[in-house]
Amino acid sequence: MEVNTEDNNVMEKVLLPDEQEIDVELEAKEKKYLRGEGANLELLKDKKLKSQLASREKIYGKSAKYAAKIEKWLLPASAGYLETEGLEKTWRVKQTDIAKEVDILSSRKQYDIVLPDLGPYKVDFTASGRHMLAGGRKGHLALVDMMNMKLIREIQVGETVRDVAFLQDEDLFAAAQKKYAYIYKSNGAEAHCLKESGPVTRLRYLKNHFLLASVNKIGQLRFQDTTNGSMEASIRTGKGRTDVMEVNPYNNVVALGHSGGTVTMWTPKMQAPLFQMRCHPGPVSSVAFHPNGHLMATSGKERKIKIWDLRKYEEIQTIHGFHAKTLSFSQKGLLAAGTGSFVQVLGDSSSGSSHNYSRYMNHSMVKGYQIEKLMFRPYEDVLGIGHSMGWSSILIPGSGEPNFDSWVANPFETLKQKREKQIHSLLDKLPPETVMLDPSKIGAMRPARRKEKPTRGEIEAEKELAIEAAKSTELKNKTKGRNKPSKRTRKKKELVESAKRSFPAQEHSAASKKRRIGEEEAAELPASLKRFARKK
Amino acid sequence: MGGLKRKSSSKTLGKAKQRKGPHLPSSILKAINEKRPLNSDEEDDELDSDDENGGDVYEYEDGVPEEESRRNNRYDRVDNYEYELPEDFKVFFQHTRMLQDVSGLPAEVFKGEGKSERRKLYTEAYPESEFNPTRDVLEGKDSVTFEELLAPLEGKPGYNELRKSFSRMRKNTQSVVHAPLPKPERERLDRKSVRGQVDKEFDKWVPLVKRNREAPTVYFDKDVNLGYSTVGAIASEFKPRTKFEMNMASVLGGNEVLEAHRNDGVSMEDHIKDHNRIAKTRSLLFRHEIKSKRMKKIKSKTYHRLKNKDLRLAGESLMDPELAKEEAMKQEIRRVEERMTLKHKNTSKWAKRMRSRGLDMRYDETRAALSEQLQKHADLSRKVNSMNDGSSSDESDDEEELNDASDQDTPAKLLAKAKEKTLKIVEDDEVPNSGLLSLPFMARAMKKKQEEANEEAKRLVEEYEEWENPDGAENPKNSVNVIGRRSFGETAIVEAPKESKKEANNFYDNSDSDNDMDGIEDNDVVAVRDNASPARNTGTITETEIDDVAGNSAPKTTFDVALFASGSWKKMTGCKNAESKKASKTHVPISQAQDKKESRDEESEDSESEAEQMVDGILTSASKETFEIPSQAELINRAFAGDDVVDEFEKEKQKVLNEEVPEPEKPVQVPGWGQWTNIQNKRGLPSWMVREHEDAKKKREQALKTRKDARLKHVIISEKVHKKAEKLHTTTLPFPFTSKEAFENSMRMPIGPEFNPSTVVGDLNRPEVVKKTGVIIKPVKFEEVNPNDKADDEHPRSHQKQRPKKSKKVGRGQSKVKSK
Incomplete structure (x- = not known):
C-alpha cells in the first residue's frame, strides 16, 4: 500500500499543471458522457447481477472516456467568441466592427436582402443550417442554399403566407396560407394541400416523429403525420386564437402562448395540456426553448422577457423593459429578442446550473424595418432576421455549435448521404406517444399511479381495524330484558360479523373455491378419466 | 437399527429397570468400573452392560442423551426424582412384598438388595468342562493360557513345532480383526469421509464456476480444429493397409515407376513451364470471357452502334478478300431479302396504322421510329459496292444513277441534281382518286404531310441555292455542309419549342x-x-x-x-x-x-390586417397610406387585456382540480326518506352520512396537497395518466433486477453504434454465449483459476469455458451432497 501511495505521489509530482488541468477537463467531459451515475452495486444481493453490472459499468466508463478524449482532441473547430478589453463592452461592438475582424467567408454572411414589396418575411432554417426558407406575407416563398447563396427556387403563391416551415429536409416545406396549409416540393411544385387543419396561423415540424404541428385561427392544435398523412391528433385548446407556437427540441412537446398570458404544453396523444403556466399578465407574444430543453423564454406584451426553468416550473429571471416580438435561442444558448427594428442578443453570463442572462450584443436595423422573425442559423455564428423589407443576416460570435455531428445534421451532405439519411430517419421514426415531458423515462418502470385500488395488505389492515373497533364498542345499557349478557355478546358478534362483511371477500379465496370445485368434479369422474383431472 | 435396539433392550431388561432410578453420574460410574477388577463376579456383567463407555462391542447402544448423562448440571435432578420415584417405589414395594410373602422375613432384610448387596449365586446348569466352559473361560478372563498348557510338553518331541505354530497363532491373534462397527455407524463414518473428499473435489471447481457465472460472455471457440480441411491433407495421411493397397502402393511408388517417370523425357522444368503457359492462356481466356460478358451486358445503343461501326470498319480494312467476299454475299442476300419482303418499308401493321391515323405527324417519336425503319431499309437494300457512299436516298433505282454521278460528277453537279429532284417532288403532288387514300381524312393527312414535305423541300432548295452561290468565307459553309444532314434536326428543334409553348399556353388557359x-x-x-x-x-x-x-x-x-x-x-x-x-x-x-x-x-383576422398595415413600415410611401393608428377602443382593449388574468387562471386551475380530483357529492337522502316528521327534518342528515362526506372531503384535500402544483400558484400540472404512453414503460422489473434504481441506472446509457466508439460497441452488444458453428461443446475441464482474479475481458479467448448452465448443474450436485 505504501509503495502504491508513494508511486502515486511520484506521479502527481511528474504531472505538469497543464496536464492536471487537462485531466480535470477530461473528467468533466467523461462525466457528461456517462449520463449520470451507475446503480449502487453494494446494495445488490444477486452476485451474478452485481458482477454483470460492474463489467457493464466498466465498459460504459471506457466508452465515456473515449468520447471525452475525442471531444477534447479530435473535434476540428472551436466555438467563436467576442472578447473585449478594458472598458469595451460586447454590446457596443457593431456589425461593421465585426466585419473588419472576421475572415472573408464569414464577412459574406452579413447582408441585407431588400424585398420591399412582399411583406414581412418569416424565415426558417433546415436542421443542418444549409438551406433557408423565406416566406413573405404576400405570397413570396424563396428557398435559398446558404452555402453558396444560390436561390434554389422561389414561388409566388398569390395568397397570404402566415408561416413557413421545413419538413424533414429541404426537399419539402410547408407554408401556412390564407385558407389552408400547403406542402411544397423544393422545386416549387405543390405536393399537398392540408385542408383538414383549416386556416393555419403557425406551423412547426417535429422532426423525430414526422409530425407537422399546426395551430389554426380557432385555436385548434393539430398534429399530422407527414409519412402517411393521417391526422394524429386534433386538440381544441379552448384558449382562443393564438399565433405563438414553439417546439421544445429536447422532448418535442409543443408549447402554445395564449392571449391570457398562459403558456400551455401539449403532446399529440393527450387532449389536455401537460401543464399550463401563467407567465405574463398580458398576452404572450413569443416563446423560445433552450436546446437543452430545460429553459424556456417567454415575452409578453407588457414589455418583459421571462426565463423559466421547466423542471421546477419556476421563473429564474425577468428582463424588464423589452418587448420581444420574436425570441430565439441559439445552439450555444444565446437568446435573441427582436422588436421593431432592434435586435438584442442576451448571453448567459453565469456558468454552471444557475442562469443569468444579460445583454451580449445589439443590432439595430434601418429605422422602419419591422422585425418579424429571428432565427439562429444552426452550426453558424449567424442570426437570420426576417423583417418587413426582406431578410438580413448578422454575425453573432459564439452562437452556433462549432462542430456538427454528421449523424445528426450535416451541412455538407452529399446526395447519397441525404438519401441514406432519409431512409434511416424514416426507419427511426418515433411514434407520437413518445412525446412526453421526460423522454429519458421511456423503457423505465411505469410511474406509480395515484392509488385507486388499495393493496391487499391495506385492505387486511383496515379490516382488522374495523373488527377491533367493532369489538371495543361499548353497548348501551338497555332495558331489563334486553340487557342480558347473552344478548350483549350476540350483539357484539353481530357487529363484528357486519364489520367483516363490509370488506368484500378476497380474490384468492374465490380462486381456491374454483380449484376445489375442480377437484370435486374430478372425484365424480369415472376412474379411467381421473388421471386427466388437474393435480395439485 | 430399531430391531437391534429392541433386542438389546430385551436382553438388558433388568438393567433398564435399574437405570431408571436415581443413580450416580456416568463419569463416576466409569471411574468405579475402572477401579473394580473386570473379572471379579458374575454380577459385573450387568454393571458392564450398564456403562456405555465400557466398550461392549457386541451390543450397540445409543449415546446417552445429554440430559441423562449429566455432564453439565443443567438438568435438575430433583425433577427426575419426582418423575421417576413413584414407579420405582411401586416396583420396589411390590418386589419386597412378594419376597416378604414368600419368605416370611421382614421387609428390612430385602431393602438393600438391589444396590448395596448384589451378590447372587450363579449356578451353572451343567458341570464345568471343556464342552461347557464357563463364561470366564469363554471371555478369556482368568483362563488357562497356552503357555501353561504347553509347559508340561516341554522337551517332548513335536514341542518346538507346536510352540512355533502357537507363536504364529499368537501373532495372528494380536492383529485380531475387531468386530465390525454397527452398520449405521459404519455408514455414517463412510459418509463423513466421503463427504470430505467430495467437498474437496467440488471446492476446487468453485472459482472456475464462479468465473463462468460472472463472465459477461462465455466463449466456445478454442477447439476449432475440425480435422482435415482438404482432400490433399487426407490423402497425405493415407497409408496402405490391406494387401491390395500394399500391392498398389508398391506398383505406384516403386522405384522402377519413379525411374520411368524420371526418364520420360519431360523434365520437371519443362513440365512447370508448360503448366505456367497453360495457366496463362487460361487466365487470358478467362479475362477475355469476362470482358466480353461485361461488354455484352452494356445496353447503351450508342455504344453498340459505335462498336459495330468500329467492327465493320476494322473488318473492311483487315478482312482478307475471301471473308470480304463472304460478307458481301451475306449482305447481298440480306439486300435481296429486304427487297423482296420490304420488311422495313413501313409496311408493318403498326406503321400502316400510325400513318393512316396521322400519328406519325403528331408524335416525334413515332415519326422517328418510322424514319428509322426507312433508314434501315435503305441500309439493307443498298448495293454492296455502294456501301461506302454517304448518300441515303431511298430508292434503289435512283441509287445507281447517283452512284454514277458520285463517281464522276463534282459536288456542284450533284447538288444541282438533287435540287432538280426535290423540285420535281414538290411539283408533282397528285392525290389518288380512289381507294383508301381518297378518303377525306386521309386526303387531309396527305395534304398536311405534303405541305410539310414541301416546306422541307423548299428549305432544302434554299440551302442548295446558298451552297451554289457561296458568298463570304468558305469555312462556315463547310461546317454547315458537314452538318447539312442535320438541318432536319434543327428544324425539328425549332418546331419543338413552338409546340411546347402552345401546350403551355393551353395549360395556362385551362x-x-x-x-x-x-x-x-x-x-x-x-x-x-x-x-x-x-x-x-x-x-x-x-x-x-x-x-x-x-x-x-x-x-x-x-x-x-x-x-x-x-x-x-x-x-x-x-x-x-x-x-x-x-x-x-x-x-x-x-x-x-x-x-x-x-x-x-373576416372580423377575426384583425391582427393579420394589422400586420399587413404595419408591413412596409415608414419607408414605403404606399404603406404610409395604409398604416392606421389603432382606434381608441382597440387601444383600451389592448391595455386592459390582461386585467383579470390571475383570476381567470385561478378559476381554470380550480376547474382542472375539480375535474381530476372530483369533489365528493353532497349527501342526499332518498326523497321522502326521513322526512316523516318535523323532528326528522330538523335533525338533518344522519350523522354517518355527514361523517362520510367529511371524510371524503379530507381525502380530497389530502390529494390536493400531494399534487405537484399544490404550492405553485401559477402552474397547473395535469396528473392525468398518459395512457397511450403507458405501453412504453415496464410494469414489472425484468428478471435479475430487484430494485428499480439499479434497473433504471443500467438503462441510462445507449448501446448503439451511433453513441459509442466502435471499440466498445462490440463489448456492449456481445451475446452471452459466443460459439462458432461446428464447435463441439465439451464438458467443462478443470483448470486452475485464481479466485481473486476478476473475470477479465482482456484475455477472454484463452480458455474454453463451460456454459454457465452446466456449471450450475455441478453446483447443484454439490449442494445435494452437502445436504445429506
Whole structure:
C-alpha cells in the first residue's frame, strides 16, 4: 500500500499543471458522457447481477472516456467568441466592427436582402443550417442554399403566407396560407394541400416523429403525420386564437402562448395540456426553448422577457423593459429578442446550473424595418432576421455549435448521404406517444399511479381495524330484558360479523373455491378419466 | 437399527429397570468400573452392560442423551426424582412384598438388595468342562493360557513345532480383526469421509464456476480444429493397409515407376513451364470471357452502334478478300431479302396504322421510329459496292444513277441534281382518286404531310441555292455542309419549342390559378425573365382570382442571389424591381380595397390586417397610406387585456382540480326518506352520512396537497395518466433486477453504434454465449483459476469455458451432497 501511495505521489509530482488541468477537463467531459451515475452495486444481493453490472459499468466508463478524449482532441473547430478589453463592452461592438475582424467567408454572411414589396418575411432554417426558407406575407416563398447563396427556387403563391416551415429536409416545406396549409416540393411544385387543419396561423415540424404541428385561427392544435398523412391528433385548446407556437427540441412537446398570458404544453396523444403556466399578465407574444430543453423564454406584451426553468416550473429571471416580438435561442444558448427594428442578443453570463442572462450584443436595423422573425442559423455564428423589407443576416460570435455531428445534421451532405439519411430517419421514426415531458423515462418502470385500488395488505389492515373497533364498542345499557349478557355478546358478534362483511371477500379465496370445485368434479369422474383431472 | 435396539433392550431388561432410578453420574460410574477388577463376579456383567463407555462391542447402544448423562448440571435432578420415584417405589414395594410373602422375613432384610448387596449365586446348569466352559473361560478372563498348557510338553518331541505354530497363532491373534462397527455407524463414518473428499473435489471447481457465472460472455471457440480441411491433407495421411493397397502402393511408388517417370523425357522444368503457359492462356481466356460478358451486358445503343461501326470498319480494312467476299454475299442476300419482303418499308401493321391515323405527324417519336425503319431499309437494300457512299436516298433505282454521278460528277453537279429532284417532288403532288387514300381524312393527312414535305423541300432548295452561290468565307459553309444532314434536326428543334409553348399556353388557359406557378417555373429562366410571359401571367391571375395580394404579387421579382456573394452590404434589386414597384403602386388602391373587404369579411383576422398595415413600415410611401393608428377602443382593449388574468387562471386551475380530483357529492337522502316528521327534518342528515362526506372531503384535500402544483400558484400540472404512453414503460422489473434504481441506472446509457466508439460497441452488444458453428461443446475441464482474479475481458479467448448452465448443474450436485 505504501509503495502504491508513494508511486502515486511520484506521479502527481511528474504531472505538469497543464496536464492536471487537462485531466480535470477530461473528467468533466467523461462525466457528461456517462449520463449520470451507475446503480449502487453494494446494495445488490444477486452476485451474478452485481458482477454483470460492474463489467457493464466498466465498459460504459471506457466508452465515456473515449468520447471525452475525442471531444477534447479530435473535434476540428472551436466555438467563436467576442472578447473585449478594458472598458469595451460586447454590446457596443457593431456589425461593421465585426466585419473588419472576421475572415472573408464569414464577412459574406452579413447582408441585407431588400424585398420591399412582399411583406414581412418569416424565415426558417433546415436542421443542418444549409438551406433557408423565406416566406413573405404576400405570397413570396424563396428557398435559398446558404452555402453558396444560390436561390434554389422561389414561388409566388398569390395568397397570404402566415408561416413557413421545413419538413424533414429541404426537399419539402410547408407554408401556412390564407385558407389552408400547403406542402411544397423544393422545386416549387405543390405536393399537398392540408385542408383538414383549416386556416393555419403557425406551423412547426417535429422532426423525430414526422409530425407537422399546426395551430389554426380557432385555436385548434393539430398534429399530422407527414409519412402517411393521417391526422394524429386534433386538440381544441379552448384558449382562443393564438399565433405563438414553439417546439421544445429536447422532448418535442409543443408549447402554445395564449392571449391570457398562459403558456400551455401539449403532446399529440393527450387532449389536455401537460401543464399550463401563467407567465405574463398580458398576452404572450413569443416563446423560445433552450436546446437543452430545460429553459424556456417567454415575452409578453407588457414589455418583459421571462426565463423559466421547466423542471421546477419556476421563473429564474425577468428582463424588464423589452418587448420581444420574436425570441430565439441559439445552439450555444444565446437568446435573441427582436422588436421593431432592434435586435438584442442576451448571453448567459453565469456558468454552471444557475442562469443569468444579460445583454451580449445589439443590432439595430434601418429605422422602419419591422422585425418579424429571428432565427439562429444552426452550426453558424449567424442570426437570420426576417423583417418587413426582406431578410438580413448578422454575425453573432459564439452562437452556433462549432462542430456538427454528421449523424445528426450535416451541412455538407452529399446526395447519397441525404438519401441514406432519409431512409434511416424514416426507419427511426418515433411514434407520437413518445412525446412526453421526460423522454429519458421511456423503457423505465411505469410511474406509480395515484392509488385507486388499495393493496391487499391495506385492505387486511383496515379490516382488522374495523373488527377491533367493532369489538371495543361499548353497548348501551338497555332495558331489563334486553340487557342480558347473552344478548350483549350476540350483539357484539353481530357487529363484528357486519364489520367483516363490509370488506368484500378476497380474490384468492374465490380462486381456491374454483380449484376445489375442480377437484370435486374430478372425484365424480369415472376412474379411467381421473388421471386427466388437474393435480395439485 | 430399531430391531437391534429392541433386542438389546430385551436382553438388558433388568438393567433398564435399574437405570431408571436415581443413580450416580456416568463419569463416576466409569471411574468405579475402572477401579473394580473386570473379572471379579458374575454380577459385573450387568454393571458392564450398564456403562456405555465400557466398550461392549457386541451390543450397540445409543449415546446417552445429554440430559441423562449429566455432564453439565443443567438438568435438575430433583425433577427426575419426582418423575421417576413413584414407579420405582411401586416396583420396589411390590418386589419386597412378594419376597416378604414368600419368605416370611421382614421387609428390612430385602431393602438393600438391589444396590448395596448384589451378590447372587450363579449356578451353572451343567458341570464345568471343556464342552461347557464357563463364561470366564469363554471371555478369556482368568483362563488357562497356552503357555501353561504347553509347559508340561516341554522337551517332548513335536514341542518346538507346536510352540512355533502357537507363536504364529499368537501373532495372528494380536492383529485380531475387531468386530465390525454397527452398520449405521459404519455408514455414517463412510459418509463423513466421503463427504470430505467430495467437498474437496467440488471446492476446487468453485472459482472456475464462479468465473463462468460472472463472465459477461462465455466463449466456445478454442477447439476449432475440425480435422482435415482438404482432400490433399487426407490423402497425405493415407497409408496402405490391406494387401491390395500394399500391392498398389508398391506398383505406384516403386522405384522402377519413379525411374520411368524420371526418364520420360519431360523434365520437371519443362513440365512447370508448360503448366505456367497453360495457366496463362487460361487466365487470358478467362479475362477475355469476362470482358466480353461485361461488354455484352452494356445496353447503351450508342455504344453498340459505335462498336459495330468500329467492327465493320476494322473488318473492311483487315478482312482478307475471301471473308470480304463472304460478307458481301451475306449482305447481298440480306439486300435481296429486304427487297423482296420490304420488311422495313413501313409496311408493318403498326406503321400502316400510325400513318393512316396521322400519328406519325403528331408524335416525334413515332415519326422517328418510322424514319428509322426507312433508314434501315435503305441500309439493307443498298448495293454492296455502294456501301461506302454517304448518300441515303431511298430508292434503289435512283441509287445507281447517283452512284454514277458520285463517281464522276463534282459536288456542284450533284447538288444541282438533287435540287432538280426535290423540285420535281414538290411539283408533282397528285392525290389518288380512289381507294383508301381518297378518303377525306386521309386526303387531309396527305395534304398536311405534303405541305410539310414541301416546306422541307423548299428549305432544302434554299440551302442548295446558298451552297451554289457561296458568298463570304468558305469555312462556315463547310461546317454547315458537314452538318447539312442535320438541318432536319434543327428544324425539328425549332418546331419543338413552338409546340411546347402552345401546350403551355393551353395549360395556362385551362389551369386554375392555384397551380399556375408550376408551369412557369418549369420553363427556362429566360422565359421567366421575358417580360411578356409575366404580363400574360398577371392577366390570368387577376382575372381568375380575387385576392388581397394578387395585384402586388403578380409581377415576378427575381433576385440574383449569386450577387450576394460579392460582399456589397445592401443591394436594391434591379430594374425589374423598379418595374414591380411601379406595378405595385398602380395596384395599391385595388389591394387596399380588397384588404378592407377582407377585413370586413373576416372580423377575426384583425391582427393579420394589422400586420399587413404595419408591413412596409415608414419607408414605403404606399404603406404610409395604409398604416392606421389603432382606434381608441382597440387601444383600451389592448391595455386592459390582461386585467383579470390571475383570476381567470385561478378559476381554470380550480376547474382542472375539480375535474381530476372530483369533489365528493353532497349527501342526499332518498326523497321522502326521513322526512316523516318535523323532528326528522330538523335533525338533518344522519350523522354517518355527514361523517362520510367529511371524510371524503379530507381525502380530497389530502390529494390536493400531494399534487405537484399544490404550492405553485401559477402552474397547473395535469396528473392525468398518459395512457397511450403507458405501453412504453415496464410494469414489472425484468428478471435479475430487484430494485428499480439499479434497473433504471443500467438503462441510462445507449448501446448503439451511433453513441459509442466502435471499440466498445462490440463489448456492449456481445451475446452471452459466443460459439462458432461446428464447435463441439465439451464438458467443462478443470483448470486452475485464481479466485481473486476478476473475470477479465482482456484475455477472454484463452480458455474454453463451460456454459454457465452446466456449471450450475455441478453446483447443484454439490449442494445435494452437502445436504445429506
